[in-house]
Amino acid sequence: MNSAVFIGFAGLGLAVVLHIIFTAMTLGTGLLAALYRWRAYRENDAWAELFARRVFKVLIVSELFSGVWGTIITVFLAGFFTAVTTLATDALFIPIAIAIASIMIRIPTIAISWYTWGKINPRTHSLVMWIMALSGFGVPFGFRAIFAEINNPTAVGYYLQTGQNPGWMPYANPLFWTLYLHTIAAVVSVGGFVAASLTALENDVRGVKAGLTLGFGFLTAQLVLGPLYWYSLDQYSPLLFNAVNTTYGPLFGVKLVAVAALVVLGYMALKSARTGAIHPATKWLAPLALFVVVAGEILNDGTRYPNLVLVGNKGLPATLFANFYMDIPMPAVYVILAFLILSLVVFTTAAFYALYRRFIAEVPETE
């Protein structure tokens, strides 16, 4: 693997991990915000309105930046791995179209939800919030089909063998459904823990309880869905399964320990919240849940190295799909990576001031 291909692989990995961190935070918090916004409207519950707005701040701060990393993934793929991108767009047309349509609905409805809050009637606003929350789940419904195909190319295999477009066939890939359900449970769970940690900073016991109920509930579901995905890898992507259990075994072990810690601490925190107290561990649940997500994504993607696509027991190396049409200017790539780090620093500063220093007020300035 030459240096350009390696940098492409590593850069893609970095972008995927950062994108996943942000999306994991926003999909679940979006659902929680929509749920409590609706409850506020239905039950005229002032606390629920404040809680929904407070949780929603996570989205307003991070969704666009999350989208940046999605764009970075696309450019890295198209620029460094031209063949795989072209193959995916030709063979997986429907999943990609679903993801794009979902993105198109999701991002504007986030901005619209925030800036029309209090300006349009609560019923319409609740509806917009639901559209915002549910459209988010369409994005992984599209993109996780690509991940499933990279690990177990059924639709793409059919396309390459017959020249016929596989249509909806990516959704008949058995790996897709276990991966998608595993992902959804993870992001909803993380969203709950993020909401709990955030509201713990505000000493909002009811908010902590609401976040933990969602977070811990979906974490419990993961106790079934995680092993199910692991088992499906054994069945349909043996090379990846072996890498997870051998070369990446230590990381897999650490992930399992982190999940166990999350289960124990989450349970203790939820128990405290039910008695009206905030457990000191609550504020650490969000970072711990995000660590589990990062570890899981590295296991899902990094384990393919040096391959980009796995077909049963055979790996197709990244070089087969790489861009050899020109010598990639590596100094430019390093400059880009440096500036991306700058953007991370600026974003982190903004997020710190918005969420921790509470520069974004729950109640909009009217004067």
Added chain:
Amino acid sequence: MPNPNPLLPLSALGIYFHAIYIALTFGLPVAIGVMLWKYWKTGDKDFYKAARLMTAVLAVNFALGAINGTLVEFGLVQIWPGVNLAIATFAFTPLALELIAFANEIAFLILFIVTLGRVRPPVSLAILALYAVFAYFSGVLITAVNSWMQAPWGVGPVAQVLYPFMPEYGPNAVDVPKLVAVKLAAVATGQPISLIVEKPGVAQEVGIVLKDPMVAFYSPYALVSIFHNIIAAILIGLAVATAGWALRYFKTGDQKYLKIVKPLAGVFAVIFVIQAPIVAHFMGEAVVDYNPTKFALMEGAEKTFNDPIIALVAYGDPNKPIVGFDQFEKACLSHGDKTVGDLIKAVGLPNTLTLQSAGIPVDFSKIASVKLADLCLQDLQKAKAYMPMIHAAYYTKVAFAIIGGLAAAVLFFYFYRVPGLSTLATAIARVFGDERRRVFILALLLVLGTVIPAVAGWYVREVGRKPWTVYGLLYPSELVTPVPYSTSPGFLAFAYLVILAVNIGGLFAMYLVATREYKFLELLKKGAGVRQ
């Protein structure tokens, strides 16, 4: 070849919506900056409130711009996957650098929104300026890519080989036989390029096609397009902001809104003076030099003719004729009896090309007997079909730009006293009625004088390069997706529905954000313990 025609309007719709938001993304920071500057210098809260409201509009607008940008980007790779070859070569460096611009533009915008009103105005101004720098840098890079499709810099004389009336596009930075082979493979197989590019191992087998990854940046066409497009977008954004505040003044008669309109109109007029007579002139010259068919379409030059005014503007020489399609046809006929086979021999390609990794044998003998003159003439006929629309669009653009310029001048001298000129401006403005009405109508003319030229100008730029997507090199049918149902009524209906619903809904939401007062905050205030 698949028929790309049903997909062209879909792409155009996405690009036009994207353009709306880009204009506001580029223009609103200037308007917000002016307000913050005035607030800093005068301490007048009205300027701060105006900046805050425009920031809210900018935020919703940015979200809409970002998703339409995503749509356009995915449109490129999904609907036009042949473009991936360009992304892997000529467009690689601009698009890779665009990541810097996009990531930092968003990061600084979020920082600006979060800190506005919490830090001193000069700090806010500095953050806003950094956001604007990265936003404009993004515009520079995307325009560079678009300009490469208008004038494919770095392919030297390649386009000229088939179209003798075309110029050379800069230095020859490509491996000519490989580039010609890819083009002829698409012609010979009747399949889009993506079906070759997608095969694992093809890139390794083909090897280096482009020798200079930076070549797209050296294009004079790109340089002038960058200034032209970015300034046009800033003007549109400023015009919309000016008209918005003028509308409030018109509705309420409140002097505080007039106070906001005045500096915005002043900045608009100054920027317009740079754009219309200077940058637009150089843009026109670039079209003359590098897009001969487009210029002929703009001027309706089916036959070569003399017009000293147009010639003076276009060439700087009133005696030079406006070259029409008759001259281009003559140039095509200069190929004589030369065939594609002769071209294949000249660049040293075999009669049958086999890409092992793709398992595709490409038999060039099927097209070897086709005459180059016939290919050249066919493309001219296709281009000529666009003449009535391009000609009309171009002169509509010019007419409305003049209206916009006059409105800007009248509004400027109406607000800023210059002996003689202000008297004239006031006399003209009075034609429109009382002050509220005249300020609003003039501001509205700024919008018409920027938006219509931009819409028509972009149409001329994009449609004027047809029948090629990459001027002189590649057709839409060679770049389009091979997926059959991409042109099915079901998919097209779905795509149009999503694009229209999201954008119309989004624009309506921006209007609500800009115009509605807070009416439903009681519950939130109660929850937060804020006194009513």
